[in-house]
Amino acid sequence: MGKIALHAIPCSIGAILARRQLGGEQTHKEEKRQEQYGGKIFLMGMGAIFLAFQLAPTQEIVLIGHQITGWHAVALALISLGIMQAFLCSIEAKGRQSIFSPGFFWNVFIRLTIVGYALVLLLSLYVLWTFGRLDGTAFSEAMMSILVLGFPAAVGASAARLIL
Amino acid sequence: MSKKAGKDQGKLDDAPLWMWGIGLVGLLFVLGSIGFALYEAIAGDASPADVTVEVVKILPAQDGFLVEFRVANEGGTTAAGLTVEGELRNGAEVVEASDTTMEYVPSHSEREGGLFFTLDPSQYDLQLRAKGYETP
Numbered sequence: 001m002g003k004i005a006l007h008a009i010p011c012s013i014g015a016i017l018a019r020r021q022l023g024g025e026q027t028h029k030e031e032k033r034q035e036q037y038g039g040k041i042f043l044m045g046m047g048a049i050f051l052a053f054q055l056a057p058t059q060e061i062v063l064i065g066h067q068i069t070g071w072h073a074v075a076l077a078l079i080s081l082g083i084m085q086a087f088l089c090s091i092e093a094k095g096r097q098s099i100f101s102p103g104f105f106w107n108v109f110i111r112l113t114i115v116g117y118a119l120v121l122l123l124s125l126y127v128l129w130t131f132g133r134l135d136g137t138a139f140s141e142a143m144m145s146i147l148v149l150g151f152p153a154a155v156g157a158s159a160a161r162l163i164l
Numbered sequence: 165m166s167k168k169a170g171k172d173q174g175k176l177d178d179a180p181l182w183m184w185g186i187g188l189v190g191l192l193f194v195l196g197s198i199g200f201a202l203y204e205a206i207a208g209d210a211s212p213a214d215v216t217v218e219v220v221k222i223l224p225a226q227d228g229f230l231v232e233f234r235v236a237n238e239g240g241t242t243a244a245g246l247t248v249e250g251e252l253r254n255g256a257e258v259v260e261a262s263d264t265t266m267e268y269v270p271s272h273s274e275r276e277g278g279l280f281f282t283l284d285p286s287q288y289d290l291q292l293r294a295k296g297y298e299t300p
Contacts, residue, residue, distance in 0.1 A: 070205025
């Protein structure tokens with residue numbers, strides 16, 4: 001039963017993906033919902049879960065967490081934030097003159113990128129815990145694994161608006 | 165085009181207060197994570213693996229007996245491929261020995277495993293020790 005429940009999660013995201021990719025039309029209501037703040041954050045969460053579920057069962061995430069130093073983890077976090085900011089700025093721009101106007105840039109950064117990355121880290125924690133990758137692990141090791149998984153999950157979250 | 169850009173500008177700038185509140189919570193969380201990673205980088209514990217093994221339980225198994233043990237790594241480095249050996253001694257003589265390999269024992273963490281014996285461990289002097297590891 002547990003296996004079926006676990007499998008249902010990536011399968012359901014796959015179903016959504018298939019609908020978008022294979023030409024299904026979005027209803028007006030769906031489009032409106034996606035444009036709201038809650039909808040944006042929700043989609044980011046979905047994208048993060050999608051990629052996190054693909055990668056958390058693997059050994060490499062925890063192994064990389066053991067092998068890297070704190071500096072690598074900091075760099076990963078900053079790169080994740082940078083990628084998210086780049087994706088979200090271009091998605092939010094929609095014909096704006098300049099992406100780098102300070103008001104717009106920091107607006108997107110605080111409201112979408114930072115909140116999105118915090119959500120990505122929380123979801124990475126949840127998915128790692130689900131797959132038993134955090135059992136009996138000290139906080140520092142768990143945090144490293146979360147930051148490592150957070151990188152692909154962040155890419156998934158920011159790309160979700162385009163794909164899902 | 166500029167009218168639509170103006171409308172989008174309005175949508176983003178008229179953010180209600182709770183949105184900034186969520187942003188603040190998220191910011192604290194992210195800064196905390198990055199701060200933690202920085203702390204690990206600068207002042208983190210990089211001491212070599214310091215491994216202890218203790219017996220948890222001795223159970224009868226189908227072909228003999230099972231000794232469940234717990235490995236604790238107090239050091240700052242992960243021990244990979246850690247071999248744990250258990251010996252049943254009768255005085256100075258080793259009556260039976262079993263060993264197993266733990267894939268990873270991360271720093272400041274515990275892992276559990278088991279060793280099978282054909283003789284009853286409670287009859288002899290059971291000694292468990294970690295024999296070696298590699299740095300991942």
